[in-house]
Amino acid sequence: MQMEIGEIGAVRWYVYRVPLPGQLSSAHETLAIRAGVMVEIETRSGLVGCGECAPLPAFRGGSLEDVLALLPAVAQQLYNQTFYSALALVQQTGELALSFALEAALLDLAGQYYHCSVAALLALPDLSAIPLNAEHRPIRDVVAVNTVIGSQEVGIAVRQAEVAVAAGFTCVKLKVGRDTQLALEVARSIREALGPAIHLRLDANEAWNFEQARAFLRACEPLKIQYVEQPLPRDDLAGMALLRKCTTIPLAADEVLSDLASARCVLTAQAADILIVKPQLTGGLLLARQMIHEASVQGVRCVVTSTIEAGVGVMSALQLAAASPEIQLECGLATLQMLADDLIVETIPVKHGHMALPGQAGLGVHLDKAALAKYQ
Numbered sequence: 001m002q003m004e005i006g007e008i009g010a011v012r013w014y015v016y017r018v019p020l021p022g023q024l025s026s027a028h029e030t031l032a033i034r035a036g037v038m039v040e041i042e043t044r045s046g047l048v049g050c051g052e053c054a055p056l057p058a059f060r061g062g063s064l065e066d067v068l069a070l071l072p073a074v075a076q077q078l079y080n081q082t083f084y085s086a087l088a089l090v091q092q093t094g095e096l097a098l099s100f101a102l103e104a105a106l107l108d109l110a111g112q113y114y115h116c117s118v119a120a121l122l123a124l125p126d127l128s129a130i131p132l133n134a135e136h137r138p139i140r141d142v143v144a145v146n147t148v149i150g151s152q153e154v155g156i157a158v159r160q161a162e163v164a165v166a167a168g169f170t171c172v173k174l175k176v177g178r179d180t181q182l183a184l185e186v187a188r189s190i191r192e193a194l195g196p197a198i199h200l201r202l203d204a205n206e207a208w209n210f211e212q213a214r215a216f217l218r219a220c221e222p223l224k225i226q227y228v229e230q231p232l233p234r235d236d237l238a239g240m241a242l243l244r245k246c247t248t249i250p251l252a253a254d255e256v257l258s259d260l261a262s263a264r265c266v267l268t269a270q271a272a273d274i275l276i277v278k279p280q281l282t283g284g285l286l287l288a289r290q291m292i293h294e295a296s297v298q299g300v301r302c303v304v305t306s307t308i309e310a311g312v313g314v315m316s317a318l319q320l321a322a323a324s325p326e327i328q329l330e331c332g333l334a335t336l337q338m339l340a341d342d343l344i345v346e347t348i349p350v351k352h353g354h355m356a357l358p359g360q361a362g363l364g365v366h367l368d369k370a371a372l373a374k375y376q
């Protein structure tokens with residue numbers, strides 16, 4: 001059964017720049033401002049879907065300028081298209097972050113049309129045959145999430161971890177820099193301060209070479225580390241595969257993942273225990289869903305994270321996590337409070353280390369036009 005959502009009548013976009021008042025430091029950079037573009041797709045019947053494109057070229061992928069250069073032509077192509085032909089078009093824009101945004105907007109429209117969440121659509125085995133009148137449900141309504149602490153001085157990191165745990169988080173992700181001695185000291189201090197029950201994961205953001213990573217992981221073994229993200233440079237799949245054999249701490253792949261092909265390379269090389277799936281950077285929710293499925297079939301667990309986008313991007317990623325039965329680990333979605341504004345009308349609360357779907361059709365969020373004007 002094909003959908004009758006109606007033809008696309010308008011595509012609009014809003015460029016934004018939002019500060020991160022507290023900044024976020026990693027081995028890559030210090031993030032102080034986040035720039036992106038919100039998109040809206042409107043059907044001739046008056047449904048409006050939204051999506052968010054927030055490239056992060058310092059991490060991977062193209063720039064916002066690349067996206068803005070492409071967007072007018074892609075928008076032009078979308079006019080008068082029906083749902084499935086539009087979906088096929090947006091999956092190959094040439095910029096993964098733009099594909100993510102436009103696909104999310106289309107899924108938002110489809111969810112509104114079918115009175116179900118985007119998570120429920122993503123949980124369907126086949127989107128090309130959405131059963132009419134079926135009861136569409138997501139896999140779950142609530143997703144467990146971690147807090148994230150930037151790389152910084154020991155005392156500040158410990159205090160931030162304690163505040164997060166007092167607020168109900170049971171999983172803390174710590175960014176660690178190039179200095180493995182300092183990284184060890186911070187990890188040890190946080191473990192001592194929080195006790196043994198809290199899940200503690202580390203993100204090295206490619207900071208180390210093989211010998212540094214091996215020594216660090218060995219020293220970390222008593223600290224009950226949940227996993228370490230991207231200890232080695234992204235290209236070093238062989239190094240990752242070898243490092244996995246040298247430690248009992250699970251290793252996660254992040255920077256190395258872009259499209260589905262890159263994930264398949266990681267799986268084939270047995271280079272990770274866990275994939276960090278950032279739908280903003282992998283080319284869309286449907287592709288990310290496929291990535292999670294293929295990883296799980298091969299015994300590799302997945303974590304969905306934001307890229308510190310505003311509310312539309314974070315909600316898109318939350319819908320993906322809620323649609324994925326394979327995901328048991330806490331997801332990296334509790335990042336909105338780092339931004340000066342979430343640019344949406346709704347708020348997406350984090351309660352006791354969990355984030356809930358809004359219980360609305362589609363994505364369940366709407367652009368805050370006043371906030372977009374303020375941060376344009």
Ligand SMILES: O=C(O)CCC(=O)c1ccccc1C(=O)O
Nearest residue numbers: 059148173305306307308332333
């Ligand atoms: O995982 C999280 O909790 C937050 C997401 C995050 O850390 C991140 C956000 C933007 C870019 C890179 C990364 C990363 O995981 O390295």
Ligand SMILES: [Mg+2]
Nearest residue numbers: 203229254276
């Ligand atoms: Mg990471």
